[in-house]
Amino acid sequence: MSALRVSLRTAAILLVFTLAFTALMALVHDLTQPVLQATAQEAKRRLIAAVLPPAAYDNDLLADVVELPPLPELGLTEPTRLHRARRGGQPVALVFEAAAPDGYSGRIGLILAVRADGRLAAVRVTQHRETPGLGDYIDPRKDRNKAAPWIRQFDGRDFATMPREQWRVRKDGGVFDQRAGATVSARAVTQATGRALAWALARQDHLYLLPAGARYEGKTP
Amino acid sequence: MSVYREITHNGLWRQNAILAQLLGLCPLLAVSTTLVNAVSLGLATILVMALANFAVALLRGFIPYEIRIPVFILIIAALVTIVDLLFNAYLHELYLVLGIFIPLIVTNCIVLARVEAFAARHSPGVAAFDGFVMGIGFVWVIGLLGALREIAGQGTLFAGIEMIVDGAGAWQLLPQDYPGFLLAILPPGAFFILGLMIAGRNWLDHRANERAKARLLAQRAASTA
Numbered sequence: 001m002s003a004l005r006v007s008l009r010t011a012a013i014l015l016v017f018t019l020a021f022t023a024l025m026a027l028v029h030d031l032t033q034p035v036l037q038a039t040a041q042e043a044k045r046r047l048i049a050a051v052l053p054p055a056a057y058d059n060d061l062l063a064d065v066v067e068l069p070p071l072p073e074l075g076l077t078e079p080t081r082l083h084r085a086r087r088g089g090q091p092v093a094l095v096f097e098a099a100a101p102d103g104y105s106g107r108i109g110l111i112l113a114v115r116a117d118g119r120l121a122a123v124r125v126t127q128h129r130e131t132p133g134l135g136d137y138i139d140p141r142k143d144r145n146k147a148a149p150w151i152r153q154f155d156g157r158d159f160a161t162m163p164r165e166q167w168r169v170r171k172d173g174g175v176f177d178q179r180a181g182a183t184v185s186a187r188a189v190t191q192a193t194g195r196a197l198a199w200a201l202a203r204q205d206h207l208y209l210l211p212a213g214a215r216y217e218g219k220t221p
Numbered sequence: 222m223s224v225y226r227e228i229t230h231n232g233l234w235r236q237n238a239i240l241a242q243l244l245g246l247c248p249l250l251a252v253s254t255t256l257v258n259a260v261s262l263g264l265a266t267i268l269v270m271a272l273a274n275f276a277v278a279l280l281r282g283f284i285p286y287e288i289r290i291p292v293f294i295l296i297i298a299a300l301v302t303i304v305d306l307l308f309n310a311y312l313h314e315l316y317l318v319l320g321i322f323i324p325l326i327v328t329n330c331i332v333l334a335r336v337e338a339f340a341a342r343h344s345p346g347v348a349a350f351d352g353f354v355m356g357i358g359f360v361w362v363i364g365l366l367g368a369l370r371e372i373a374g375q376g377t378l379f380a381g382i383e384m385i386v387d388g389a390g391a392w393q394l395l396p397q398d399y400p401g402f403l404l405a406i407l408p409p410g411a412f413f414i415l416g417l418m419i420a421g422r423n424w425l426d427h428r429a430n431e432r433a434k435a436r437l438l439a440q441r442a443a444s445t446a
Contacts, residue, residue, distance in 0.1 A: 028302075036310055
Protein backbone atom coordinates (compact mmCIF):
# COMPACT_ATOMS: atom_id res chain seq x y z
CA MET A 1 0.00 0.00 0.00
CA SER A 2 2.66 2.43 0.98
CA ALA A 3 4.69 1.56 -2.13
CA LEU A 4 1.66 2.38 -4.23
CA ARG A 5 1.22 5.66 -2.40
CA VAL A 6 4.85 6.61 -2.95
CA SER A 7 4.51 5.82 -6.66
CA LEU A 8 1.35 7.89 -6.96
CA ARG A 9 2.92 10.77 -5.10
CA THR A 10 6.01 10.68 -7.33
CA ALA A 11 3.86 10.56 -10.45
CA ALA A 12 1.83 13.51 -9.19
CA ILE A 13 4.99 15.52 -8.56
CA LEU A 14 6.28 14.76 -12.06
CA LEU A 15 2.91 15.82 -13.46
CA VAL A 16 3.02 19.10 -11.55
CA PHE A 17 6.54 19.84 -12.82
CA THR A 18 5.48 19.04 -16.38
CA LEU A 19 2.41 21.26 -16.18
CA ALA A 20 4.28 24.13 -14.56
CA PHE A 21 7.11 24.18 -17.09
CA THR A 22 4.78 23.66 -20.05
CA ALA A 23 2.73 26.63 -18.84
CA LEU A 24 5.92 28.69 -18.53
CA MET A 25 6.98 27.81 -22.08
CA ALA A 26 3.48 28.55 -23.44
CA LEU A 27 3.50 31.93 -21.70
CA VAL A 28 6.88 32.93 -23.15
CA HIS A 29 5.79 31.63 -26.57
CA ASP A 30 2.64 33.78 -26.54
CA LEU A 31 4.54 36.84 -25.33
CA THR A 32 7.19 36.59 -28.05
CA GLN A 33 4.90 35.58 -30.93
CA PRO A 34 4.03 39.10 -32.25
CA VAL A 35 7.70 40.12 -32.17
CA LEU A 36 8.70 36.89 -33.92
CA GLN A 37 6.19 37.40 -36.72
CA ALA A 38 7.35 40.95 -37.28
CA THR A 39 11.00 39.89 -37.45
CA ALA A 40 10.13 37.01 -39.81
CA GLN A 41 8.46 39.52 -42.19
CA GLU A 42 11.42 41.85 -41.89
CA ALA A 43 13.81 38.98 -42.60
CA LYS A 44 11.80 38.01 -45.68
CA ARG A 45 11.87 41.61 -46.88
CA ARG A 46 15.63 41.77 -46.41
CA LEU A 47 16.06 38.45 -48.23
CA ILE A 48 14.09 39.75 -51.19
CA ALA A 49 16.04 43.02 -51.16
CA ALA A 50 19.24 41.00 -51.66
CA VAL A 51 18.03 39.85 -55.10
CA LEU A 52 15.79 42.75 -56.11
CA PRO A 53 16.31 46.38 -54.98
CA PRO A 54 13.15 47.80 -53.36
CA ALA A 55 13.34 50.82 -55.68
CA ALA A 56 12.58 48.59 -58.68
CA TYR A 57 8.94 48.05 -57.73
CA ASP A 58 6.10 49.91 -56.03
CA ASN A 59 3.66 47.17 -54.96
CA ASP A 60 3.54 45.26 -51.66
CA LEU A 61 5.63 42.20 -52.46
CA LEU A 62 4.63 40.35 -49.31
CA ALA A 63 0.95 40.59 -50.32
CA ASP A 64 1.21 39.97 -54.08
CA VAL A 65 1.97 36.26 -53.86
CA VAL A 66 1.22 32.98 -55.56
CA GLU A 67 1.25 29.84 -53.45
CA LEU A 68 3.54 27.24 -54.96
CA PRO A 69 3.14 23.53 -54.21
CA PRO A 70 6.34 21.51 -53.59
CA LEU A 71 7.68 21.63 -57.16
CA PRO A 72 10.31 19.02 -58.05
CA GLU A 73 11.37 21.17 -61.07
CA LEU A 74 12.62 23.76 -58.57
CA GLY A 75 14.03 21.16 -56.20
CA LEU A 76 11.46 22.15 -53.59
CA THR A 77 10.14 19.66 -51.06
CA GLU A 78 7.84 22.07 -49.24
CA PRO A 79 5.21 24.57 -50.39
CA THR A 80 6.62 28.09 -50.86
CA ARG A 81 5.46 31.51 -51.98
CA LEU A 82 6.30 33.30 -55.17
CA HIS A 83 6.31 37.10 -54.95
CA ARG A 84 5.43 39.33 -57.89
CA ALA A 85 7.08 42.74 -58.21
CA ARG A 86 5.21 45.33 -60.27
CA ARG A 87 5.66 48.99 -61.07
CA GLY A 88 2.58 50.97 -61.98
CA GLY A 89 0.80 47.64 -62.38
CA GLN A 90 3.32 46.42 -64.98
CA PRO A 91 5.26 43.20 -64.28
CA VAL A 92 8.83 43.84 -63.06
CA ALA A 93 10.10 40.58 -61.65
CA LEU A 94 9.23 37.26 -60.03
CA VAL A 95 10.93 36.45 -56.74
CA PHE A 96 10.87 32.82 -55.65
CA GLU A 97 12.80 30.10 -53.92
CA ALA A 98 14.51 27.09 -55.43
CA ALA A 99 16.93 24.49 -54.19
CA ALA A 100 19.91 22.53 -55.44
CA PRO A 101 19.49 19.01 -54.09
CA ASP A 102 23.04 17.98 -54.99
CA GLY A 103 25.39 20.16 -52.93
CA TYR A 104 28.51 18.62 -51.38
CA SER A 105 26.66 18.28 -48.05
CA GLY A 106 23.05 18.06 -49.15
CA ARG A 107 20.54 20.66 -50.16
CA ILE A 108 21.41 24.28 -51.01
CA GLY A 109 18.52 26.74 -50.68
CA LEU A 110 18.34 29.60 -53.20
CA ILE A 111 16.27 32.71 -53.76
CA LEU A 112 16.04 34.19 -57.25
CA ALA A 113 14.55 37.24 -58.92
CA VAL A 114 13.71 36.86 -62.61
CA ARG A 115 12.96 40.08 -64.47
CA ALA A 116 10.01 40.23 -66.82
CA ASP A 117 12.43 40.83 -69.74
CA GLY A 118 13.93 37.38 -69.16
CA ARG A 119 17.09 38.38 -67.31
CA LEU A 120 18.02 36.90 -63.97
CA ALA A 121 18.18 39.91 -61.63
CA ALA A 122 20.19 38.00 -59.02
CA VAL A 123 20.40 34.76 -57.08
CA ARG A 124 21.49 34.27 -53.45
CA VAL A 125 22.09 31.26 -51.27
CA THR A 126 19.66 31.20 -48.37
CA GLN A 127 20.85 28.04 -46.66
CA HIS A 128 23.57 25.49 -47.14
CA ARG A 129 25.91 23.16 -45.31
CA GLU A 130 28.90 23.30 -47.65
CA THR A 131 32.32 22.85 -46.08
CA PRO A 132 33.41 26.05 -44.28
CA GLY A 133 36.36 27.67 -46.00
CA LEU A 134 36.05 25.42 -49.04
CA GLY A 135 32.63 25.22 -50.69
CA ASP A 136 30.91 27.97 -48.73
CA TYR A 137 32.04 30.73 -51.12
CA ILE A 138 28.66 30.25 -52.84
CA ASP A 139 27.36 32.43 -49.98
CA PRO A 140 28.69 35.98 -50.60
CA ARG A 141 29.02 36.58 -46.85
CA LYS A 142 31.52 33.72 -46.68
CA ASP A 143 33.18 34.48 -49.99
CA ARG A 144 36.75 35.68 -49.44
CA ASN A 145 36.63 37.67 -52.64
CA LYS A 146 34.55 40.55 -51.27
CA ALA A 147 35.02 42.78 -54.29
CA ALA A 148 33.50 40.29 -56.75
CA PRO A 149 31.73 37.48 -54.90
CA TRP A 150 31.30 34.29 -56.92
CA ILE A 151 27.49 34.36 -56.90
CA ARG A 152 27.39 37.82 -58.54
CA GLN A 153 28.42 36.44 -61.93
CA PHE A 154 24.81 35.33 -62.44
CA ASP A 155 23.47 38.89 -62.12
CA GLY A 156 21.80 40.05 -65.33
CA ARG A 157 22.40 36.81 -67.26
CA ASP A 158 19.76 35.47 -69.64
CA PHE A 159 19.22 32.77 -72.24
CA ALA A 160 18.82 35.34 -75.05
CA THR A 161 22.56 36.14 -75.13
CA MET A 162 23.87 32.69 -74.28
CA PRO A 163 22.57 29.22 -75.19
CA ARG A 164 20.99 27.10 -72.49
CA GLU A 165 23.79 24.48 -72.77
CA GLN A 166 26.33 27.15 -71.80
CA TRP A 167 24.67 27.64 -68.42
CA ARG A 168 27.27 25.45 -66.70
CA VAL A 169 30.51 25.80 -64.78
CA ARG A 170 33.64 26.06 -66.92
CA LYS A 171 34.75 22.59 -65.93
CA ASP A 172 31.61 21.22 -67.63
CA GLY A 173 32.12 23.37 -70.71
CA GLY A 174 29.98 26.32 -69.61
CA VAL A 175 30.68 29.99 -68.96
CA PHE A 176 30.55 30.22 -65.17
CA ASP A 177 33.70 30.10 -63.05
CA GLN A 178 34.20 27.69 -60.21
CA ARG A 179 36.84 27.78 -57.50
CA ALA A 180 39.52 25.10 -57.51
CA GLY A 181 38.86 22.21 -55.18
CA ALA A 182 35.16 22.91 -54.70
CA THR A 183 33.45 22.38 -58.03
CA VAL A 184 30.54 20.38 -56.61
CA SER A 185 29.05 23.33 -54.73
CA ALA A 186 29.41 25.68 -57.72
CA ARG A 187 27.99 23.09 -60.13
CA ALA A 188 24.96 22.46 -57.90
CA VAL A 189 24.14 26.16 -57.61
CA THR A 190 24.73 26.83 -61.32
CA GLN A 191 22.52 23.95 -62.49
CA ALA A 192 19.73 24.77 -60.04
CA THR A 193 19.80 28.46 -61.04
CA GLY A 194 19.58 27.57 -64.73
CA ARG A 195 16.68 25.19 -64.12
CA ALA A 196 14.82 27.76 -62.01
CA LEU A 197 15.31 30.51 -64.59
CA ALA A 198 14.02 28.25 -67.37
CA TRP A 199 11.06 27.25 -65.21
CA ALA A 200 10.08 30.88 -64.56
CA LEU A 201 10.48 31.97 -68.19
CA ALA A 202 8.30 29.12 -69.48
CA ARG A 203 5.29 30.23 -67.45
CA GLN A 204 5.85 33.81 -66.33
CA ASP A 205 2.85 35.25 -68.23
CA HIS A 206 0.58 32.78 -66.46
CA LEU A 207 2.22 33.52 -63.08
CA TYR A 208 1.75 37.30 -63.43
CA LEU A 209 -1.93 36.82 -64.34
CA LEU A 210 -2.96 34.64 -61.39
CA PRO A 211 -4.94 36.54 -58.73
CA ALA A 212 -3.01 37.44 -55.56
CA GLY A 213 -3.02 34.61 -53.05
CA ALA A 214 -3.95 32.04 -55.70
CA ARG A 215 -2.38 28.62 -55.84
CA TYR A 216 -0.26 27.63 -58.80
CA GLU A 217 -1.39 24.14 -59.74
CA GLY A 218 1.76 23.08 -61.52
CA LYS A 219 0.05 22.71 -64.92
CA THR A 220 1.95 23.97 -67.93
CA PRO A 221 0.05 27.03 -69.13
CA MET B 222 35.14 32.87 -0.44
CA SER B 223 37.24 29.72 -0.67
CA VAL B 224 34.18 27.83 -1.96
CA TYR B 225 34.06 30.14 -4.96
CA ARG B 226 37.81 29.83 -5.50
CA GLU B 227 37.57 26.05 -5.50
CA ILE B 228 34.62 26.12 -7.91
CA THR B 229 36.59 28.40 -10.21
CA HIS B 230 39.68 26.19 -10.14
CA ASN B 231 37.53 23.08 -10.78
CA GLY B 232 35.56 24.61 -13.62
CA LEU B 233 38.46 26.15 -15.47
CA TRP B 234 41.07 23.46 -14.99
CA ARG B 235 40.95 20.55 -12.54
CA GLN B 236 37.49 19.22 -13.46
CA ASN B 237 37.24 21.05 -16.78
CA ALA B 238 34.15 19.69 -18.53
CA ILE B 239 36.01 18.85 -21.72
CA LEU B 240 39.68 18.40 -20.87
CA ALA B 241 39.12 16.42 -17.66
CA GLN B 242 35.60 14.99 -17.84
CA LEU B 243 35.41 14.63 -21.66
CA LEU B 244 31.75 15.65 -21.62
CA GLY B 245 29.76 17.32 -24.38
CA LEU B 246 31.99 16.16 -27.22
CA CYS B 247 29.16 16.07 -29.78
CA PRO B 248 28.44 19.83 -29.93
CA LEU B 249 32.12 20.49 -29.30
CA LEU B 250 33.25 18.68 -32.42
CA ALA B 251 30.35 19.79 -34.60
CA VAL B 252 30.58 23.51 -33.92
CA SER B 253 34.28 24.24 -33.39
CA THR B 254 35.07 24.77 -37.08
CA THR B 255 35.80 28.47 -36.53
CA LEU B 256 36.58 30.62 -33.51
CA VAL B 257 33.42 32.73 -33.87
CA ASN B 258 31.12 29.69 -34.09
CA ALA B 259 32.81 28.03 -31.14
CA VAL B 260 32.66 31.04 -28.84
CA SER B 261 29.05 31.78 -29.86
CA LEU B 262 27.92 28.29 -28.85
CA GLY B 263 30.00 28.59 -25.69
CA LEU B 264 28.32 31.86 -24.63
CA ALA B 265 24.85 30.38 -25.09
CA THR B 266 25.97 27.34 -23.09
CA ILE B 267 27.18 29.52 -20.19
CA LEU B 268 23.78 31.18 -20.00
CA VAL B 269 21.86 27.89 -20.02
CA MET B 270 24.20 26.24 -17.50
CA ALA B 271 23.91 29.09 -15.02
CA LEU B 272 20.12 29.20 -15.39
CA ALA B 273 19.68 25.41 -15.18
CA ASN B 274 21.92 25.13 -12.13
CA PHE B 275 20.08 27.99 -10.45
CA ALA B 276 16.61 26.59 -11.20
CA VAL B 277 17.46 23.06 -10.07
CA ALA B 278 19.14 24.26 -6.87
CA LEU B 279 16.08 26.37 -6.13
CA LEU B 280 13.67 23.47 -6.67
CA ARG B 281 15.89 20.69 -5.29
CA GLY B 282 13.77 20.26 -2.15
CA PHE B 283 10.72 19.34 -4.22
CA ILE B 284 12.33 16.83 -6.58
CA PRO B 285 12.04 13.18 -5.44
CA TYR B 286 15.32 11.28 -5.88
CA GLU B 287 13.77 8.54 -8.08
CA ILE B 288 12.54 10.90 -10.78
CA ARG B 289 15.29 13.51 -10.58
CA ILE B 290 16.72 12.80 -14.05
CA PRO B 291 13.42 13.28 -15.98
CA VAL B 292 12.71 16.41 -13.96
CA PHE B 293 16.22 17.78 -14.64
CA ILE B 294 15.83 17.10 -18.37
CA LEU B 295 12.42 18.76 -18.28
CA ILE B 296 13.82 21.85 -16.59
CA ILE B 297 16.84 22.08 -18.93
CA ALA B 298 14.73 21.58 -22.07
CA ALA B 299 12.17 24.17 -20.94
CA LEU B 300 14.92 26.70 -20.16
CA VAL B 301 16.60 26.14 -23.51
CA THR B 302 13.25 26.64 -25.28
CA ILE B 303 12.64 29.85 -23.36
CA VAL B 304 16.16 31.18 -24.02
CA ASP B 305 15.70 30.28 -27.70
CA LEU B 306 12.39 32.18 -27.93
CA LEU B 307 13.66 35.23 -26.04
CA PHE B 308 16.83 35.44 -28.14
CA ASN B 309 14.82 35.14 -31.32
CA ALA B 310 12.41 37.88 -30.28
CA TYR B 311 14.61 40.44 -28.56
CA LEU B 312 18.19 39.79 -29.72
CA HIS B 313 17.43 38.80 -33.28
CA GLU B 314 20.82 39.77 -34.77
CA LEU B 315 22.62 37.56 -32.29
CA TYR B 316 20.01 34.87 -32.76
CA LEU B 317 20.83 34.66 -36.45
CA VAL B 318 24.32 33.59 -35.40
CA LEU B 319 23.57 31.50 -32.33
CA GLY B 320 20.11 30.31 -33.33
CA ILE B 321 21.08 26.98 -34.80
CA PHE B 322 23.26 26.19 -31.79
CA ILE B 323 20.84 26.93 -28.97
CA PRO B 324 18.69 23.77 -29.38
CA LEU B 325 21.95 21.79 -29.51
CA ILE B 326 22.60 22.75 -25.90
CA VAL B 327 19.91 20.31 -24.74
CA THR B 328 22.04 17.50 -26.15
CA ASN B 329 25.09 18.75 -24.27
CA CYS B 330 25.50 16.36 -21.36
CA ILE B 331 27.67 18.88 -19.48
CA VAL B 332 24.50 20.70 -18.46
CA LEU B 333 22.81 17.60 -17.06
CA ALA B 334 26.06 16.45 -15.46
CA ARG B 335 26.51 19.70 -13.52
CA VAL B 336 22.89 19.82 -12.47
CA GLU B 337 23.10 16.24 -11.18
CA ALA B 338 26.55 16.45 -9.60
CA PHE B 339 26.43 19.95 -8.16
CA ALA B 340 23.19 21.94 -8.32
CA ALA B 341 21.12 19.18 -6.68
CA ARG B 342 23.29 19.48 -3.54
CA HIS B 343 24.01 23.20 -3.23
CA SER B 344 22.23 26.50 -2.67
CA PRO B 345 21.03 28.49 -5.73
CA GLY B 346 23.72 31.19 -5.61
CA VAL B 347 26.65 28.79 -5.42
CA ALA B 348 25.05 26.52 -8.03
CA ALA B 349 24.51 29.38 -10.49
CA PHE B 350 28.17 30.39 -10.02
CA ASP B 351 29.27 26.81 -10.66
CA GLY B 352 27.22 26.65 -13.86
CA PHE B 353 28.70 29.94 -15.00
CA VAL B 354 32.30 28.90 -14.32
CA MET B 355 31.84 25.43 -15.85
CA GLY B 356 30.48 27.27 -18.90
CA ILE B 357 33.60 29.48 -18.98
CA GLY B 358 35.70 26.31 -18.79
CA PHE B 359 33.76 25.03 -21.82
CA VAL B 360 34.20 28.32 -23.71
CA TRP B 361 37.95 28.63 -23.39
CA VAL B 362 38.52 25.06 -24.52
CA ILE B 363 36.05 25.15 -27.42
CA GLY B 364 37.33 28.62 -28.38
CA LEU B 365 40.95 27.44 -28.47
CA LEU B 366 39.94 24.35 -30.45
CA GLY B 367 37.94 26.50 -32.88
CA ALA B 368 40.85 28.93 -33.32
CA LEU B 369 43.36 26.13 -33.96
CA ARG B 370 41.05 24.40 -36.45
CA GLU B 371 40.31 27.65 -38.25
CA ILE B 372 43.99 28.65 -38.57
CA ALA B 373 45.06 25.19 -39.71
CA GLY B 374 42.02 24.65 -41.91
CA GLN B 375 41.61 27.92 -43.76
CA GLY B 376 44.41 30.17 -42.54
CA THR B 377 42.13 32.80 -41.01
CA LEU B 378 40.92 33.86 -37.58
CA PHE B 379 37.59 35.49 -36.71
CA ALA B 380 35.85 34.35 -39.92
CA GLY B 381 32.15 35.15 -39.56
CA ILE B 382 32.72 38.04 -37.14
CA GLU B 383 30.84 40.32 -39.56
CA MET B 384 27.63 38.60 -38.44
CA ILE B 385 28.20 40.00 -34.94
CA VAL B 386 30.21 43.20 -35.53
CA ASP B 387 29.26 45.14 -38.65
CA GLY B 388 32.15 45.90 -40.96
CA ALA B 389 34.64 43.69 -39.15
CA GLY B 390 36.39 41.04 -41.19
CA ALA B 391 38.41 37.89 -40.73
CA TRP B 392 42.16 38.12 -40.15
CA GLN B 393 44.15 36.46 -42.88
CA LEU B 394 46.95 34.90 -40.80
CA LEU B 395 48.46 32.64 -43.44
CA PRO B 396 49.27 33.72 -47.03
CA GLN B 397 46.23 34.37 -49.25
CA ASP B 398 47.08 31.39 -51.48
CA TYR B 399 47.20 28.97 -48.52
CA PRO B 400 45.43 25.91 -49.98
CA GLY B 401 43.60 25.05 -46.77
CA PHE B 402 43.85 21.85 -44.77
CA LEU B 403 40.58 19.98 -45.09
CA LEU B 404 41.32 17.49 -42.31
CA ALA B 405 41.36 20.26 -39.69
CA ILE B 406 37.88 21.40 -40.74
CA LEU B 407 36.32 17.93 -40.80
CA PRO B 408 35.42 16.15 -37.52
CA PRO B 409 38.44 13.78 -37.49
CA GLY B 410 40.70 16.85 -37.34
CA ALA B 411 38.77 18.05 -34.31
CA PHE B 412 39.49 14.72 -32.60
CA PHE B 413 43.22 15.01 -33.37
CA ILE B 414 43.50 18.57 -32.09
CA LEU B 415 41.36 17.86 -29.02
CA GLY B 416 43.55 14.83 -28.31
CA LEU B 417 46.66 17.02 -28.43
CA MET B 418 45.03 19.55 -26.10
CA ILE B 419 44.12 16.85 -23.56
CA ALA B 420 47.64 15.47 -23.77
CA GLY B 421 48.98 18.98 -23.17
CA ARG B 422 46.79 19.40 -20.10
CA ASN B 423 47.87 16.01 -18.71
CA TRP B 424 51.52 16.89 -19.33
CA LEU B 425 51.18 20.22 -17.46
CA ASP B 426 49.44 18.47 -14.55
CA HIS B 427 52.06 15.74 -14.48
CA ARG B 428 54.85 18.29 -14.39
CA ALA B 429 53.15 20.22 -11.58
CA ASN B 430 52.76 16.99 -9.58
CA GLU B 431 56.42 16.04 -10.08
CA ARG B 432 57.53 19.45 -8.87
CA ALA B 433 55.28 19.29 -5.82
CA LYS B 434 56.67 15.83 -5.01
CA ALA B 435 60.24 17.04 -5.41
CA ARG B 436 59.55 20.00 -3.13
CA LEU B 437 58.03 17.69 -0.51
CA LEU B 438 61.04 15.38 -0.64
CA ALA B 439 63.41 18.32 -0.34
CA GLN B 440 61.52 19.61 2.69
CA ARG B 441 61.55 16.19 4.32
CA ALA B 442 65.26 15.85 3.67
CA ALA B 443 65.85 19.28 5.16
CA SER B 444 63.85 18.49 8.31
CA THR B 445 65.62 15.16 8.97
CA ALA B 446 69.05 16.63 8.38
